[in-house]
Amino acid sequence: MAKHPFHDVAIVGIANSEQARVLEGHDSTTITFQAVHRVLADTGLTPQDIDGVAAGPFSGPLTYYMRNGPAWRSHMAPSIPIILDAASAIATGQCHTVLVAHGSAGIYTERASTAPWTRPANEFVVAYGMFTAAEFALIAQRHMHMHGTTHEQLATVAATIRNNGHAHPEAVYHGRGPFTPDDILASRMVSDPFHLLDCAMTSEGACALILTTRERAQDLPNKPVYILGGACDSFGPSYQHPPAWDLAGPSGRNNGYTGRWAAQKSFAMGELGPTDVDVCEFYDPFSFEIIRQFEAYGFCEEGEGGDFIMDGRIGPGGQFPVTTDGGTMSFSHGGAAVQQLQRVIRGVEQLRGTCVTSQVPDAQVAMCSNGGAGALFTDVMLLGTETP
């Protein structure tokens, strides 16, 4: 049997900086440095142990500041794709230890408007008042029309995730709950079907990870976490064209189920299926996205996601606990990408067994995701406690 492509790669370090609605006295560089210092402390490594930097456009600056050149670097989007890029670089011997880092602060200051990263200008959407909530609403509304998915089902997702954040001492919205689905439905409407509490928040923060070889991981303090699978689905640029559920080419594979093919590839890589997943660290920009992902990844049939998430299945102690730190709704949403890396960080915490709250007992396999159909992409990673 062929060796697994990430057989010799391990995630050995994770860290979040402090997270807040506004981080006074910080900009994106200083808050990223805080996360980098914390992840080095988590592993006991120094900058001179790092020979690869994966921080998107900040890769070059970090290498310059750390004086760890000559170093491998990645300019991928600092989310799941950059972790897969780093793992591939290690697996192919281009480097042995990669620092992944990203942070965002001081970017969203004009609060009368929606966040700048949610509304890129494009000639076919710019004049119609579009931003992320409206883009994702057009996806959700179509699903509700096709399958009868209800506001109450959406609200159940939001209440579940917000309660995870309510319990988490490091979440930006720690202590804001607990929430019932009725509380979600009572919040003001932003973009139908999404009430305010169906939506991600905006905040500031940074995070970092360190990946290294399986061999080097044995000498480091943390329980290594392995990459069992990962892949990415894109249907085009985010927020520039109509986000139609049925957007598809001749293949018939449709944007409504973006992530399905990435999940299939990831499961195949790890020789796993949905029932092997112990914890679902799914990306939660809007409540409906969780329902969509359970359908897209094959946890349930098309159109059944709304029923699937009811009856406690996705809550603490349920069969498939979701987004256990509170996600973008309650833990943090630092900008365009920080919170996407944080899904993987939480997956690693779950598999290390070190979650302060909402720890899934004896979690062996975590599924992490980024993106969403309103943004025309979904990226998927499967993490595990055992070497693949």
Next chain:
Amino acid sequence: MSEILQPQSPGIPLPVPTIYSQPYWDGCQVGELRFQRCQDCGAITMDPAPACSACFSENLEWEVSTGLGEVYSWTTVWRPQTPAFTVPYVAVIVTLDEGFWLLANLVNCPVDAVYVGMRVQTTFVELSEEITLPYFEPVD
């Protein structure tokens, strides 16, 4: 009686046409909703592009849509993208009768009357000397 949706006023951000989309915007100025059709395979390409989205041929010609279609999906927005926009406004994806999608706002319609499948037609509103925007309104 619920509020009747209106077009936005000048001051909102406006499209910046490209070399290959200019004919679309020129059409809006004369009250035509234009789209590209491939002369090789017959497929429609929308949003405007330099090549056919079915066969990637560059052999595209412009045609004029009837402007008639039905609502494919919708959302009523209560929190404006920026203060330049007046709420509520309704964003719709419309399936034109020729078979392509267009994203725009719905106007001349009560705010709570929109539904998937609603019959609509284009109506054009001049926002500047260069830009006239297509909107949709219910078919009487």
